[in-house]
Amino acid sequence: MEHGVLHTGDHHVDPQDMMNMGGLRKKMPVTFWTFLLGGFALSGFPFVTAGFWSKDEIFADAWYVFSHDGNSWGLFVLIMLGLAALLTAFYTMRQITLTFLGEPRTKEAEHAHETPWTMTLPLAILAVFAVIAGWAGIPEDFPVIGGLLPNWMHNLVYTLLPSEIELHKLEFTATPLLISLVVALGGLALGWVLYRDYKAGQTDPIKKMLGGLHTVLQNKYYLDELYQATFVRFFTWVSETFSYLILDRGIIDGFLHTVARVAFSLGGVKDRFELPVISGGADRIADGFQWFGQTFRTIQSGRIQQYMILVLVNVLAFGFLFYYLVEVAGR
Structure with missing residues (x-):
């Protein structure tokens, strides 16, 4: 609905605020009539809108629970x-x-x-159903108009339910109808x-009433x-x-830092034990074999006399x- 207002470009006021609108009936006639029909259906406008018939059925059921069953909760729900x-x-x-x-x-x-037809066409379709959809469920015993149209909704429900299930049918009562009309x-x-004479800049009438x-x-x-x-404040503090x-910096990071220090200390033990003992011992063994090799190599001189x-x-x-x-040893 606000598309036509939003399309104007530079806005000095909030274009989506109803207080800044008015007079759009002449500017947007299709939107107005479809909105009017939808709004009347939402409000339960008597007899001609789908909202009336669905709301009247709810009122009638609540009134039946109170008047027929004597359950005070039915009256509370009705109110x-x-x-x-x-x-x-x-x-x-x-x-x-x-x-x-205005x-x-x-x-x-x-x-x-x-608005363009791509928006007004769906609105028109919805407006039509907002009026005629309720006619499919008009009770047969409703005065004057009850027998004019077949109750398609009840007939459809009856055909879908198993035969052993019996639906309870409410008889027409004027009280819930009058309540529906009044509200x-x-x-x-x-x-x-309250709002027919509202001018821009005035205080909202409902604000004056409620204080x-x-x-x-x-x-x-x-x-x-x-x-x-x-x-929000609690979970912000938690996070x-x-x-x-x-948790993160104190416990997890503290544990990781402790592990790092232990690993670093073990690295120092490695420097003091592995290098001088293990690596040094291996080096001494290698040096010993090298000495024996160099010593016995002198035997290989190539002289026959020395070999003899x-x-x-x-x-x-x-x-x-x-x-x-x-x-000696055998004696």
Whole structure:
């Protein structure tokens, strides 16, 4: 609905605020009529809108629970439903009056124009169903118009349910009908009377009537502030203080730093043990083999005389060893 206003370009006021609209009935006729039909259906405008028939059935059922079964909860539900329906009709007519009726209250509203067919066509289809959809469920015993149209909805439900299930049919009662008429027409009339002469810059009439209660309602019972002061603040503290400073930096980072210091200390032990003992021992063994290699390499001189002397020395050594083992050790 606000597309025609939003399309004006530079805005000096909020174009989506109904207080800055007015007179759009002439600028956006298709949108106006479709919105009017949808708003009347939402408000439960009597007899011709789908909203009336669905709302009347709910009223009738609540009244039946109270009057027939003697259950006081039925009366309580009926009162709450009536109050909700009254407020629905009131704010719907308030929106229609401020947006479409009267004269434009801002330059932006004066330059508004109809939306394209891609938006108005769906609105028109919805508006048609907002009126005629309820006719499919008009009770047969409703005065005058009850027998004019077949109750397609009841017939459809009966065909879909198993045969052993029996639906309870409410008889027509004037009381819920009168309540439905009063709250729908009363809410619509109240919305039009309060806002028909509203001018730009004036105080909202409902604000004058409610006084401080209007502030409470406008601030949504301060539930956002309560939520901010409790849950949001608590979980912000959990994320910033507990999770980050205590858990992350204090516990997790502290543990990791301790592990790092232990690993660094073990690295020092490695330098004091592995390098001098293990690596040093391996180096000494290698040096020993190198010394033996260099020492015994001198035997390989290539001289025949030296080889003969070594053979003779070995023969004498083995002969002496054999004699010792046989003669001396064998006794």
